[in-house]
Amino acid sequence: MKYLNAAIALAACLAIALSLALHYIVGTSSEVADLPLLIVVVSGGGVLVFRLIVGVFRGEFGSDLLAGISIATSIVLGQYMAGALVVLMLSGGSALEDYAMRRASSVLDALARRMPSLAHRRQGLEMVDIPAASVKPGDELVVLPHELCPVDGMVVEGQSSMDESYLTGEPYRMSKTPGAQVISGAINGEAVLIIRATHEARDSRYAKIMGVMEASRQRRPRMRRIADKLGALYTPIAVFIAIGAWWFFGSPERFLAVLVVATPCPLIIAIPTAIIGAISWCAKRGIIIKDPVVLERAPMCTVLITDKTGTLTVGEPSFESIEARGMSEQEVLQLAGSLERYSKHPLAQSVIKAAGDRHIVLGDAGEVNEKPGEGLVGVVRGRRVKITGRRTMHAEATKEFAQAAAGLECVVLVDDQVVAVLRFRDEARPDSFQFVSHLGQAHGFKDVILLSGDRSQEVQYLADQLQIAKLYAGKSPEEKVEIVREETRRAQTLYLGDGINDAPALTAATVGVAFGPRSDITSEAAGAVILEPSLRKVDQLLHISSHLRRVAFQSAVGGMVLSIGGMCLAALGFLTPVWGALLQEAIDLFAVLNALRAASLGDARSNHI
Numbered sequence: 001m002k003y004l005n006a007a008i009a010l011a012a013c014l015a016i017a018l019s020l021a022l023h024y025i026v027g028t029s030s031e032v033a034d035l036p037l038l039i040v041v042v043s044g045g046g047v048l049v050f051r052l053i054v055g056v057f058r059g060e061f062g063s064d065l066l067a068g069i070s071i072a073t074s075i076v077l078g079q080y081m082a083g084a085l086v087v088l089m090l091s092g093g094s095a096l097e098d099y100a101m102r103r104a105s106s107v108l109d110a111l112a113r114r115m116p117s118l119a120h121r122r123q124g125l126e127m128v129d130i131p132a133a134s135v136k137p138g139d140e141l142v143v144l145p146h147e148l149c150p151v152d153g154m155v156v157e158g159q160s161s162m163d164e165s166y167l168t169g170e171p172y173r174m175s176k177t178p179g180a181q182v183i184s185g186a187i188n189g190e191a192v193l194i195i196r197a198t199h200e201a202r203d204s205r206y207a208k209i210m211g212v213m214e215a216s217r218q219r220r221p222r223m224r225r226i227a228d229k230l231g232a233l234y235t236p237i238a239v240f241i242a243i244g245a246w247w248f249f250g251s252p253e254r255f256l257a258v259l260v261v262a263t264p265c266p267l268i269i270a271i272p273t274a275i276i277g278a279i280s281w282c283a284k285r286g287i288i289i290k291d292p293v294v295l296e297r298a299p300m301c302t303v304l305i306t307d308k309t310g311t312l313t314v315g316e317p318s319f320e321s322i323e324a325r326g327m328s329e330q331e332v333l334q335l336a337g338s339l340e341r342y343s344k345h346p347l348a349q350s351v352i353k354a355a356g357d358r359h360i361v362l363g364d365a366g367e368v369n370e371k372p373g374e375g376l377v378g379v380v381r382g383r384r385v386k387i388t389g390r391r392t393m394h395a396e397a398t399k400e401f402a403q404a405a406a407g408l409e410c411v412v413l414v415d416d417q418v419v420a421v422l423r424f425r426d427e428a429r430p431d432s433f434q435f436v437s438h439l440g441q442a443h444g445f446k447d448v449i450l451l452s453g454d455r456s457q458e459v460q461y462l463a464d465q466l467q468i469a470k471l472y473a474g475k476s477p478e479e480k481v482e483i484v485r486e487e488t489r490r491a492q493t494l495y496l497g498d499g500i501n502d503a504p505a506l507t508a509a510t511v512g513v514a515f516g517p518r519s520d521i522t523s524e525a526a527g528a529v530i531l532e533p534s535l536r537k538v539d540q541l542l543h544i545s546s547h548l549r550r551v552a553f554q555s556a557v558g559g560m561v562l563s564i565g566g567m568c569l570a571a572l573g574f575l576t577p578v579w580g581a582l583l584q585e586a587i588d589l590f591a592v593l594n595a596l597r598a599a600s601l602g603d604a605r606s607n608h609i
Helices: 004-026 030-057 063-077 080-114 205-219 226-249 252-262 265-283 293-300 329-340 348-357 432-443 456-466 477-490 500-508 520-525 535-571 577-599
Strands: 118-123 126-131 140-143 153-157 160-163 173-176 193-197 287-289 303-306 318-324 366-371 375-380 383-388 408-414 417-425 447-451 470-472 493-497 511-515 528-530
Touching (some): 004 030, 004 080, 030 063, 030 080, 063 080, 265 287, 265 577, 287 535, 318 329, 329 417, 348 417, 432 456, 432 535, 447 477, 477 493
Parallel strands (some): 493 511
Antiparallel strands (some): 287 528, 366 375, 375 383, 383 408, 408 417
């Protein structure tokens, strides 16, 4: 039953092709050539009409109902080719809807593929591979370089760094030393770590994200399409005019003529044509539309909920400032940069780049040592240099230096004297402010919400920069999705995010947009994916979705108005069924040609930021 619609559509295609071959190539009689069409209209059309009848008893009235009536009418009129074409359109559209629903389930498949399945348990001096599901709290596990951490735990041996940005929203590779917490799904750095499991795999962070993902998918409502909404209005009007013509004039021929004119091709063909055109326009600009509902619903969204790290910010720590005492900034950066060349710390490259930006020539360092929890130590130009965190030092030693309100920082000591504090920050993208300020006037957004797993100081700093009044900081994926659900209950929401921790929230929002293909999971969870990390592309998506909605409504409503006019002429006897069919073809041509404008949006309209 899962592929029944696709099977009916394929059968209709084969029947049409066979009928044309029999009639024009073999030269058989019309009765023989029409036989394949009659079979597919009666069998495949019968299944579709039965479904529509069941829908009517449930109170569902859409554009498909007229197509069902058209199928029955084609049998009465002996117009089997028309009936087969209607069967093809109706079953083909349903098959595409079935495919879209199956694609939603692939999010869980992507999560399962990335979920750690193997763990290396340490037993004495040996390492034994076991299924991650078999790990028990207290087991000591070996996490090799560049591997996914299989469960939540605590480091007991080794020193490395882990990329947790997909899971926590923190933009930095986090240093891991004995005593540090690790979470499942994080990617280990260059060195081996020995961890002690604190949870079973089923209770770990990654498993919880997957559970939230499943719950989000199950709660996501099936969205009504534009054609269904318009069809709910159009279908009763068409049926009323047809029945009225038969009853008032006593002419079944007028009833049939009205139904022929009423065939809802502007709804069945024009709107998909506009959507395909818009999808093509987006694809050429690096915007992948995975679910056409995004294009239909994005213009209706009034609340934008956005992640911070990697979305509104660059996603990498950059050098912000230096506060020096008793030594020039140039000297400090030369000594610190020379030493950092020998470090794998997440901030090392930022220090080296800061020195390079100031054209400082770096030297060599000797006696380099980086003990867990003590920082980086070495000798540069005969001076003992140490780079460490403020929390590793006595408060008295750094009292002359201002406390950082946000961001990361490190302390530089030369010959055991504190000489400077270096500060770093994940800066906003160059176009972030323009993008946020542009949303209300250009796209009708009433609220912008900053929702992040990062620390409150960092989130507040960015919110102040971008003038975002409403923010949430330090939120887990579970908390994120609950906030998105609550906002979506009040208004239509668009969620913009880029990490695995955003995947559940992407599915909970009215529209989910993945900003950059950072992971298969995020891309699968979203209805649209922005391949290039540029907020200008998000703006383009919003513009093309608004343009599509206008064009789709013009095509559908314009076609409906013309069809209703034709139905009135047919009811009054001015159109026979044959002329009604010709008029309907002209209306269809108008609707489809207008719908093609969805792919003609110029770049000027979409480059406002």
